[in-house]
Amino acid sequence: MPLPFSPPIRARILCLVLGALGGGVFYLLHLPLPWMMGAMTLTTLAAVSGVRIAMMPRVRMVFVAILGIMLGSAFSPQMLDHLQNWAISLLWLALYVVVTTYLVRLYYIHFAGYDAVTAYFAAAPGGLSEMILAGSAFGGDEARISLAHGARILVAVFVLSFGYRWLGGYTPTGASAAAASLPLDIVDLLWLGGAGVLGFFGARxxxxxxxxxxxxxxVSALLHVVGVTASRPPAELVAIAQIVVGSMIGARFTGLPLRLVLRGILLAVGATAVLLIVAAGFGFAVDATAGVPFGSALLAFSPGGLAEMSLIALALGVDAAYVSSHHVVRIFMIVVAAPLVFRLLRHKG
Incomplete structure (x- = not known):
C-alpha cells in the first residue's frame, strides 16, 4: 500500500516531529532554551545518522516572520533616548566584524587548510545563504562554506545557551519579555498581522x-516606537518558533558524510572560540563606553544566526531589541561589504 506522502514531504514532516520530540525531552529535563536546543540536538543526531529529514523553508519563513513581529514589539518610544549609546555600540560592531573575519580567515587557512577564497567566506560572520552564494561565485568550496556557517551556529547556540544559564545566572522563562499571553484583541491581531505581511513582502x-x-x-518596531500599538504576539508562539528554527539547523546536515560533519563541527568549535573570545573583549568595551550591560553586548556580538540569537535573547529576557538590531546591522555589513572587500583584496593580490 503506497504511503500518503511523497518522500520529500515525509522527510519534512519527520523533521518537525523529531524537533518537537527533542524539545519536549529537553523541557522535561529542565535544560536551557529547551524547545530550540532539543529540536536542534535530535534533528542533528538524526541527520548525521542517515535519517532522511528535510527543511521546510516556507514554514520556517512564517515563524521567522512571527519572530520578527515579536522582536519589533520589544522596541518602545523610551528607546529613542538610548540611540547615542547604540550608535557607539554599532561602531564597535563594525570593528568587531573586521577583526574577527581576519582572525578566523587565518584560522581556516593555516589550521584547516582551506584555500583563500573558501576561508574568507567561511570566516565572514554574515548570513549563511548569502555567504554560500558569494563564496561559490568567486570559486570557493560551497560545501565547506555551508558547513562552516551551519556548524558555527550549532556550536554558538549550545555554548551561549548553557553559558548564560550556568555562568551568567540567566534563567529561561520559556516565554519572553516581548510576548503576551493568549488571547489577543482582534484589533491587536490586525495590527501585528499587518506588520508581518507588509514587512515580509516589502522587504522581499x-x-x-x-x-x-x-x-x-x-514595521512592528515602527508601530511600537510611534505608539500606534503596544500589543505583543502570544508567548506560545515563541516555543513553536524555537522548535521550527532548531529543527531547521539540524536538517542542514542531512545527506552529508558523518566524517565531514564531525570535522566541520570540530573546526567550528575552534572558530567559535575565537569569535566568542573577541566578542567578550568587545562586550567589555561596549559596557565601558556605551553603558550597555555586558550580558546584552556579548549576545549582540556573538557569532550566531540572527533568528537563533534573537530567540536566545527573547527566552533569557535579555534586551531583544538591542541584540536583534545589532545582528541585523552585522548581516547588512557583511552582505554588502564582504564581496566588495574580497574583490579589492584579490585585485591587489
Missing amino acids: KLRMPAYALVGPMI
Missing part, C-alpha cells in the same frame, strides 16, 4: 537580507 521586494525576519521587525 527590496531584496533585503533575511527579509522574512528583518521586514516584519522593522
Whole structure:
C-alpha cells in the first residue's frame, strides 16, 4: 500500500516531529532554551545518522516572520533616548566584524587548510545563504562554506545557551519579555498581522537580507516606537518558533558524510572560540563606553544566526531589541561589504 506522502514531504514532516520530540525531552529535563536546543540536538543526531529529514523553508519563513513581529514589539518610544549609546555600540560592531573575519580567515587557512577564497567566506560572520552564494561565485568550496556557517551556529547556540544559564545566572522563562499571553484583541491581531505581511513582502521586494525576519521587525518596531500599538504576539508562539528554527539547523546536515560533519563541527568549535573570545573583549568595551550591560553586548556580538540569537535573547529576557538590531546591522555589513572587500583584496593580490 503506497504511503500518503511523497518522500520529500515525509522527510519534512519527520523533521518537525523529531524537533518537537527533542524539545519536549529537553523541557522535561529542565535544560536551557529547551524547545530550540532539543529540536536542534535530535534533528542533528538524526541527520548525521542517515535519517532522511528535510527543511521546510516556507514554514520556517512564517515563524521567522512571527519572530520578527515579536522582536519589533520589544522596541518602545523610551528607546529613542538610548540611540547615542547604540550608535557607539554599532561602531564597535563594525570593528568587531573586521577583526574577527581576519582572525578566523587565518584560522581556516593555516589550521584547516582551506584555500583563500573558501576561508574568507567561511570566516565572514554574515548570513549563511548569502555567504554560500558569494563564496561559490568567486570559486570557493560551497560545501565547506555551508558547513562552516551551519556548524558555527550549532556550536554558538549550545555554548551561549548553557553559558548564560550556568555562568551568567540567566534563567529561561520559556516565554519572553516581548510576548503576551493568549488571547489577543482582534484589533491587536490586525495590527501585528499587518506588520508581518507588509514587512515580509516589502522587504522581499527590496531584496533585503533575511527579509522574512528583518521586514516584519522593522514595521512592528515602527508601530511600537510611534505608539500606534503596544500589543505583543502570544508567548506560545515563541516555543513553536524555537522548535521550527532548531529543527531547521539540524536538517542542514542531512545527506552529508558523518566524517565531514564531525570535522566541520570540530573546526567550528575552534572558530567559535575565537569569535566568542573577541566578542567578550568587545562586550567589555561596549559596557565601558556605551553603558550597555555586558550580558546584552556579548549576545549582540556573538557569532550566531540572527533568528537563533534573537530567540536566545527573547527566552533569557535579555534586551531583544538591542541584540536583534545589532545582528541585523552585522548581516547588512557583511552582505554588502564582504564581496566588495574580497574583490579589492584579490585585485591587489
